[in-house]
Amino acid sequence: MDTEKYFDYILSETQKILAIDSPSGFTRNVADYVLSAYRALGYEPVQTVKGGVFCEIGGADTKDALLMEAHIDTLGAMVSEIRPNGYLALSPIGGMNANNAEAENCTIYTRDGRTYTGTFQLQNASIHVNGDYDSTKRTYENMEVVLDEMVSSKEDTLALGILPGDIVCFDPRTTYTKSGYIKSRFLDDKLSVGILLGFAKYVKEEQIALPRKVYQHITVYEEVGHGGAASIPSDVTEVLSVDMGCVGDGLTCREHQVSICAKDSRGPYNYDVVSGLIAAAKRKNLDFAVDIYPHYGSDADVALTAGYDVKHGLIGSGVYASHGYERSHKDGVINTFLLLTEYLK
Known part of the structure; x- marks a missing residue:
């Protein structure tokens, strides 16, 4: 697999998405762009009533489907x-x-x-x-x-x-440095939207036979607390939120790593899912961290709060200065992308 090719695509799509203003409740234009990005990859996405983007990207019909989530709404x-x-x-x-x-x-x-x-x-x-x-x-x-x-x-x-x-x-003030740093407002969570599009591109171009059905849901109300509260198909048994990984005092993650969240302010993530993500990161020899996020909630949390009977997990590229002028790194993006490819084997 040409990892650089997929990173270049992820970065390009992230920059385009960051350039489209989209605070919660004002996401129509960016959703239209994401719909067109999935179609360009050869998929058939649909728009949810709430305004999110939903896309099935393939996999065996085993009645234990996985739903990946990232959000395009911002502050x-x-x-x-x-x-x-x-x-x-x-x-x-x-x-x-x-x-x-x-x-x-x-x-x-x-x-x-x-x-x-x-x-x-x-x-x-x-x-x-x-x-x-x-x-x-x-x-x-x-x-x-x-x-x-x-x-x-x-x-x-x-x-x-x-x-x-x-x-x-x-203004997002997006820039990409020669040393591989990505700096912008709203990397939370447009960077992960780019990563999910990169994964969809990988599945299509590499003709990956996913062992179970995989959906992607790009949500639009995460920043106000109900992005992941709807639109989960009946065959989904696991929800994996791909959001930002926290970087700061008391945590081990840095921007060049993929962060696996074991617990956030709402409570612990599913033990088996977290363990499976750690095992996949070790198999792939990825640079990763496992952390507890003290002030955080995700779309995956919201799915359980809404009453869905699913397992849940949370990963993301390390992001410094969350909800401010944020910074991540190329290596963190690649580690997150590769963790998804390994976890879905």
Whole structure:
């Protein structure tokens, strides 16, 4: 197998998907792109009622199918108020932390199809003017979008067609370094969407005879907690969430590894699934880590919460600075991709 070929494809697809704004609830455009990517590989994907992408990629009909999940929805925000100065107060979508979003460029999408740009700033953001700049807590109450338009009043902004409820998307600022690092907002979880597409390409091009049926579900509401709560076929007995692997103090994973999660804030993952993933990583001699994620929940967790009688697991390429300006590495992507190929033998 030409691993570099599949990595190049994964990276290319990830970059294209990252370039399409898609906070939870605003995912139609990116879902349309993912549908077209599956079709280009020779599959017949369908769109779920909720707006996700579902695709059967093959395998024997053994009544113990595996469902792989990754999500294309991201963090973002929504206009909550047009302030008297014409700038925008925001309400976060998902866990978009105001500290991490300060001074980030953004795009505002109106309901009638217009777009505007701006920057998310602290109120009274000039250090030469604001004597409390250092001590002011960065919260959504104290921050606002400064529009790149000549506005000085609420009426000026309303005249642009901007209303409360309009979607605000933060720039991903995607870059790939010569040393193999992938840096961007929203690697959680668009990087794993790229990995699942890479696995689908591998199955098709290598004509892999999967020992059991495999589905892929690209969900669209993971960041707000119900992405994986529906659309699981009756023959599925195992759900494997491919999301980001946590990197930070107290954990062993680094960006160049594939992380296997044994437990997150909701509880332990299925013992047999976790053990099987570890065994597959060892057989393939992969660089991997097993960790407990202290502040985390996945689509696989949600499937059980929704009442599905399935086993569940969670893996992902190591990602540093989660929910901020995130970073992973080529090696972590390859290790994650190869773990899927080995686990599905």
